[in-house]
Amino acid sequence: MxxxxxxxxxxxxxxxxxxxxxxxxxxxxxxxxxxxxxxxxxxxxxxxxxxxxxxxxxxxxxxxxxxxGLTQDWAVAIAGIGNLGRALANYGGFGTRGFRIAALLDADPAMVGQSVASLDVRHIDNLEEVVRSERVSIGVITTPAASAQGVATRFVEAGVASILNFAPVVLNVPDGVDVRKVDLSIELQILAFHAQRRAGGDGRGAERAGLELT
Amino acid sequence: MxxxxxxxxxxxxxxxxxxxxxxxxxxxxxxxxxxxxxxxxxxxxxxxxxxxxxxxxxxxxxxxxxxxGLTQDWAVAIAGIGNLGRALANYGGFGTRGFRIAALLDADPAMVGQSVASLDVRHIDNLEEVVRSERVSIGVITTPAASAQGVATRFVEAGVASILNFAPVVLNVPDGVDVRKVDLSIELQILAFHAQRRAGGDGRGAERAGLELT
DNA sequence: ACGTGTGAACACATTCACAGCT
DNA sequence: AGCTGTGAATGTGTTCACACGT
CATH class of the missing domain: 1.10.10.10 (Winged helix-like DNA-binding domain superfamily/Winged helix DNA-binding domain)
Structure with a gap:
């Protein structure tokens, strides 16, 4: 639950x-x-x-x-070390323990080798090897939308059955693979939807929710 | 919907x-x-x-x-310019247009005045003023957990009725205020839960989902 | 007396299946 | 012939209300 x-x-x-x-x-x-x-x-x-x-x-x-399942440690790999990937890598408080960031992957050669959150960024070509050697069971995707499906497929084929997707695309994965999606602009759109309802919902947009109270 | x-x-x-x-x-x-x-x-x-x-x-x-409600523009203020706040500020693609990042706020004096995503970070004390002058209708909270409730209350009292909360706390707000929560460690925990189910769910943790396929 | 555990009622979301429009 | 729009059936999650254990 x-x-x-x-x-x-x-x-x-x-x-x-x-x-x-x-x-x-x-x-x-x-x-x-x-x-x-x-x-x-x-x-x-x-x-x-x-x-x-x-x-x-x-x-x-x-x-x-x-x-x-927090009594065991889960190894997490983050693919896509842009702003968001870096923020996640540095976000020390992964709740209570139970999760360990085991690898950072990126396709940009300029990014590879850099140290982020005291881990070396490795090239995405090493994905399969890293999943095997680090026993990664959760993959986090923070790549651009266009690369997300490819990375997801590689994760799945490497044996990762749990994926957390931040890219704004619907991932296609086989049955049995668990994908959770976090989409910032969708969250904002849902808020805007409700805000508009509060404000009258006629699409004129003259009186916003925030302005009604001032 | x-x-x-x-x-x-x-x-x-x-x-x-x-x-x-x-x-x-x-x-x-x-x-x-x-x-x-x-x-x-x-x-x-x-x-x-x-x-x-x-x-x-x-x-x-x-x-x-x-x-x-995307035919109008919604002004968004981000409170808490840490790793995640910065990532959000720099995340240009807020989906399709409809959202404008109007202000960045932080409590740390060392942060105030810095330029992030070509916006000056302002001190959190200016929250009410910024909400008024920029007609902010959506507040994004990326502060530490301990500060989140205080910031939320100030947003609400300033007239912001839509809040996107990244801090790992349950926010208490009056009826009519819309709060959406994004919690990274909760997403990981849900993945871990299902992964454990797949692997047997007996808490032994010997065989993880990722390993069954290797 | 207090507060859990749970059957029963309810509300809501999803899916099926097909009538009806183009 | 094809595909939408929607009643009816089904499934799932939530809330009520109270019997029962401590």
Whole structure:
């Protein structure tokens, strides 16, 4: 379930604050969801709560981490070391541990050999070799749109079955390969859509949401 | 509907290739969805297709752009000019036009005054003034987690009702304010979750998805 | 008394299948 | 003949409300 990571983060915040036990009501509001939904989600992992009391924070953190596969380390390769790729490489806090950036790849010869986030950028031609030697299981694509499909196919053929795609294209991959997409301009467009609805939605655009309040 | 931006992108690709008309079947496969779903989505905007023929690409592009509010320009402010904020500021291709980066804000005095993507970084204390003078209607938060809620509240009070949040926290905002969240480590955790399922899901972690294929 | 776990009701999204227009 | 638009069927996710354990 896609909400487990959110619960985990909320639980870790509680843990840092020294909280030992938490009710579904409190955890739900910290995670921004309905309490019944949270209980149903947690009951899917087995029943780790105590009626009349709540959930033991530490135990639940461990159970969710295990369910998410964070008790092992996942090697990640980033293909495309432009602005975004560099930002990801330098973004130290990949949440709680569980992920290790194992390789940076780029097609530009001028980029190859440079050191980014204390890793040497390697040429994309080495993709297959790097996936094998570093046991990469997650591929992150931050290339231009035109190169994304090619890189994805190479990742898949090299044995990577999990891909995080930042390029603005729909990737074609075989069944069994898991692709998640993050698209900044789509997020902005969705915000604009709702903003326009608020403002009247007639396409005139005279009164924007932000202006109504001033 | 959150799929309109995807359709729009697919249509623009067709347009660039000189295609004049497209069937729901073809457009659906380009966008990676079921054709019935696509037809139902499009029928929500009114009936812009011709039975026996398909949809006229140019007309549909215009209709979707209008529905999404892309016929007007939205001013965007980015708060937090770290690696990610810089990457976003420099990411020229904010899809098709419709968005203009109007201001960059940061709390670090050493950052203020620097030029990023040919914009001067301004101090976060100027947030309210900048929102007013630039008519900002979308706020992007790329600050550290600890500062995100404060920045969000200031955006909202300044009249910004659309927020794109990259900080790993759940933001608390009043009703009527639209928050979308992009969280890199959550995306990775979801991938890890599915990868573990594929690999057996027993938490041993001996055989990873990537290794099964080698 | 308190709060979890869950059946039942509900709301929503997806898919099927086909009538009807061009 | 071909393809859209859409009722009907199906599936999935959410919320309610309360029985039951502690």
């Amino acid at each position: 896609a909400r487990l990571p959110v619960y985990l983060r909320a639980l870790q915040a509680l843990q840092d604050r020294g909280t030992l036990t938490v009710s579904s009501e409190d955890l739900a509001s910290a995670a921004g969801v309905n309490s019944a939904k949270l209980r149903k989600d947690l009951s899917h992992l087995g029943s780790y709560g105590t009626r009349g009391v709540g959930y033991e924070v530490e135990y639940l953190v461990y159970q969710i981490s295990r369910e998410l | 959150a799929r309109l931006p995807v359709y729009l992108r697919a249509l623009q690709a067709l347009q660039d290739r000189g295609t004049l008309t497209v069937s729901s079947e073809d457009l659906a496969s380009a966008a990676g969805v079921n054709s019935a779903k696509l037809r139902k989505d499009l029928s929500h905007l009114g009936s812009y297709g011709t039975r026996g023929v398909g949809y006229e690409v140019e007309y549909l592009v215009y209709q979707i752009s209008r529905e999404l």
